[in-house]
Amino acid sequence: MSEPHYLKISDIQRCSGKRVAIDTETTGLNWWECELTDIGLYCPDAGVSGVISTLDYGVAAEAKAEIQRWSPGTVTILHNAKFDYHFLNVNPRDYGWNCIDTTVLIHLLDSRYLKSLVSAELVFLGENSKRGYVESAPAKTKIWNWPPDLRAVYCENDAIVTYQLAEELVPQITDWGLWGLFEKDMQYLAIILDIETYGIVADQEFMANSKRALDKRLVFLAEQLYEAVGHEFNWRSTKQLSKALYDDLGIAKPKNPFAGADGIDHSRFADAGKYKSTCTSTFLLTEKVHHPCGELVSALRETALMISFLKKWHELVATDGIFHSNFNITGTRTGRLSSSKPNLQNVPSEVRGRFTQSVFTGDTTRTDEYNLRKAFVARKGMTFLSVDYSQMEIRTFAILSKDPNMLTAITSGEDVHLYIALKIWGDCGPEINKIHREWSKTISFGLLYGMTVGSLQYKLNMDRARALDVIAQYKNYFPRIDPWMREIIERCKEFGYVRYWSGRIWREEDPIYFYRGCNALIQGGSADMLSIAAIRVSEWCRSQKNPTDYHIVNLVHDEIITEVPEWDVERCAKEIAELMQVEDIFGIPYVTEPKWGPSYGDIVKKGKDASEYEKKKNEFEEQYEDIEEEVEA
DNA sequence: AAATCGTGCGCG
DNA sequence: AAAGCGCGCACGATTT
Numbered sequence: 001m002s003e004p005h006y007l008k009i010s011d012i013q014r015c016s017g018k019r020v021a022i023d024t025e026t027t028g029l030n031w032w033e034c035e036l037t038d039i040g041l042y043c044p045d046a047g048v049s050g051v052i053s054t055l056d057y058g059v060a061a062e063a064k065a066e067i068q069r070w071s072p073g074t075v076t077i078l079h080n081a082k083f084d085y086h087f088l089n090v091n092p093r094d095y096g097w098n099c100i101d102t103t104v105l106i107h108l109l110d111s112r113y114l115k116s117l118v119s120a121e122l123v124f125l126g127e128n129s130k131r132g133y134v135e136s137a138p139a140k141t142k143i144w145n146w147p148p149d150l151r152a153v154y155c156e157n158d159a160i161v162t163y164q165l166a167e168e169l170v171p172q173i174t175d176w177g178l179w180g181l182f183e184k185d186m187q188y189l190a191i192i193l194d195i196e197t198y199g200i201v202a203d204q205e206f207m208a209n210s211k212r213a214l215d216k217r218l219v220f221l222a223e224q225l226y227e228a229v230g231h232e233f234n235w236r237s238t239k240q241l242s243k244a245l246y247d248d249l250g251i252a253k254p255k256n257p258f259a260g261a262d263g264i265d266h267s268r269f270a271d272a273g274k275y276k277s278t279c280t281s282t283f284l285l286t287e288k289v290h291h292p293c294g295e296l297v298s299a300l301r302e303t304a305l306m307i308s309f310l311k312k313w314h315e316l317v318a319t320d321g322i323f324h325s326n327f328n329i330t331g332t333r334t335g336r337l338s339s340s341k342p343n344l345q346n347v348p349s350e351v352r353g354r355f356t357q358s359v360f361t362g363d364t365t366r367t368d369e370y371n372l373r374k375a376f377v378a379r380k381g382m383t384f385l386s387v388d389y390s391q392m393e394i395r396t397f398a399i400l401s402k403d404p405n406m407l408t409a410i411t412s413g414e415d416v417h418l419y420i421a422l423k424i425w426g427d428c429g430p431e432i433n434k435i436h437r438e439w440s441k442t443i444s445f446g447l448l449y450g451m452t453v454g455s456l457q458y459k460l461n462m463d464r465a466r467a468l469d470v471i472a473q474y475k476n477y478f479p480r481i482d483p484w485m486r487e488i489i490e491r492c493k494e495f496g497y498v499r500y501w502s503g504r505i506w507r508e509e510d511p512i513y514f515y516r517g518c519n520a521l522i523q524g525g526s527a528d529m530l531s532i533a534a535i536r537v538s539e540w541c542r543s544q545k546n547p548t549d550y551h552i553v554n555l556v557h558d559e560i561i562t563e564v565p566e567w568d569v570e571r572c573a574k575e576i577a578e579l580m581q582v583e584d585i586f587g588i589p590y591v592t593e594p595k596w597g598p599s600y601g602d603i604v605k606k607g608k609d610a611s612e613y614e615k616k617k618n619e620f621e622e623q624y625e626d627i628e629e630e631v632e633a
Numbered sequence: 634a635a636a637t638c639g640t641g642c643g644c645g
Numbered sequence: 646a647a648a649g650c651g652c653g654c655a656c657g658a659t660t661t
Contacts, residue, residue, distance in 0.1 A: 282642080449649035
């Protein structure tokens with residue numbers, strides 16, 4: 001092992017204004033409760049290479065303060081910058097530093113690359129310098145428990161590798177014409193750093209009440225099921241469930257819809273084991289197996305899932321009652337954001353079961369203990385303001401494909417799906433129009449994602465000829481759909497990638513997946529637009545008279561949620577909704593819709609009756625009592 | 634005992 | 646219940 005190079009506090013200032021790679025080691029991943037153990041710096045222009053050991057709290061504070069004195073224009077280079085910045089308690093934007101995050105460089109070159117430093121070094125520098133250190137460390141020991149000298153050389157090495165990666169990758173990014181997009185993503189990263197730091201408050205009382213009610217509900221439902229079947233079993237196991245329903249209870253098992261007249265599945269999927277012979281999906285159980293046990297299992301699954309959300313959240317909420325979720329800008333194939341610990345992008349809402357397997361089966365409203373968005377609340381005196389885009393992806397499709405009729409549809413100001421349905425199939429009376437509207441929705445989203453005829457006939461329960469006819473009518477009305485899709489597939493064939501309006505590159509070499517490029521352009525193109533909107537909203541927040549009262553708290557693909565003073569919400573709604581239209585980008589406004597309320601589960605459009613909240617609350621209390629009685633009985 | 638895969642489902 | 650895109654997470658079953 002090489003000797004560690006311990007730096008003096010005074011060495012830190014030598015990096016100011018220069019290109020400096022930073023790597024930190026810490027006592028854990030949770031930056032809001034863990035400590036820095038080391039700060040590695042590599043700045044060849046200043047002749048600095050080494051580590052500040054920050055095990056001493058005073059030294060850590062001193063080192064952080066010195067770093068904060070770096071002048072504007074200092075180029076900080078980090079691998080997964082958000083992590084280190086959280087521990088250093090700084091946002092590079094606030095100090096005028098440039099930031100180069102090497103994971104983002106990699107992601108922009110090809111979103112399929114793994115982002116770990118080991119993998120990056122191997123792919124782009126052809127080495128694995130970490131291995132030696134890891135092998136000389138005590139087996140299965142966390143880095144923060146390593147001997148300090150070993151950790152120091154490891155940390156310094158990571159900083160050096162990060163610097164080398166930037167040297168290698170920045171010219172590649174420039175060559176591909178991606179530098180502008182990279183700078184945008186670095187601005188985005190700074191905002192996400194703010195969002196994570198500020199966090200979102202947990203309503204732990206709601207979580208506890210909801211959990212209690214759901215636990216009882218689960219026991220009650222399970223007992224019902226076991227009684228019906230005649231014995232206990234693990235309903236979570238598809239194997240055991242299949243046996244209980246179709247063998248023990250003798251319910252008729254749904255026929256394989258892909259089987260031919262001889263009852264045998266001759267499709268190309270049959271051998272691949274794609275047909276799940278247990279037949280226990282919720283879709284089958286509720287739509288095809290008409291038996292109360294199907295409903296029971298469906299309710300059990302929903303209840304169990306809600307409980308698992310609550311259990312996870314209980315572990316994740318910090319001691320100050322705040323969630324510090326993690327948003328990853330390099331986590332998806334298309335350029336969307338992903339969220340974890342907790343995932344703030346898949347929180348169950350009040351509306352349940354809109355679709356089962358994408359087949360419309362009617363909306364139902366969840367009672368309060370199932371409306372888990374209520375677990376996220378605004379701080380005292382504040383309110384959540386959620387502004388989302390209407391039909392964002394259809395709008396992006398219209399703009400990218402320049403389909404004249406689709407552009408008219410989205411700028412008409414009408415209900416887009418109904419508008420399309422009426423244009424294609426005419427006014428057939430309210431009942432039939434409703435069906436046509438569902439068709440239109442299924443086809444619109446299906447086409448965007450590359451749905452096949454077979455799938456549509458299955459989804460809409462039509463024969464092949466009818467499904468083909470419906471698609472033909474749709475495509476006949478929107479003449480640019482087919483040509484646009486063909487162009488994208490052609491580009492994939494020719495270049496091995498397609499470019500978004502933003503310049504982002506989506507790569508694919510396998511012809512069987514070229515069709516996914518259409519979805520990537522729409523989904524990812526929308527994501528790049530939302531990120532720009534978020535950057536502007538963040539700037540707006542910081543330009544307010546009292547900026548500490550205005551924060552973004554969540555981003556959900558087509559929605560920006562801010563926390564603003566309750567008294568000021570109407571003005572905020574108006575200004576942010578307008579700002580988010582970003583009309584300057586395409587010359588066409590993205591229509592936005594503001595809603596607000598005291599919790600994420602209780603945001604409604606302006607004008608909705610406040611007594612609605614009290615009404616639901618009472619229903620919750622009643623239902624909770626019912627469950628208590630049910631269980632006791 | 635731990636890692637990985639398969640299934641299922643929440644969201645857009 | 647495969648066929649339409651993109652995620653994160655929990656759990657059972659299976660593999661190492």
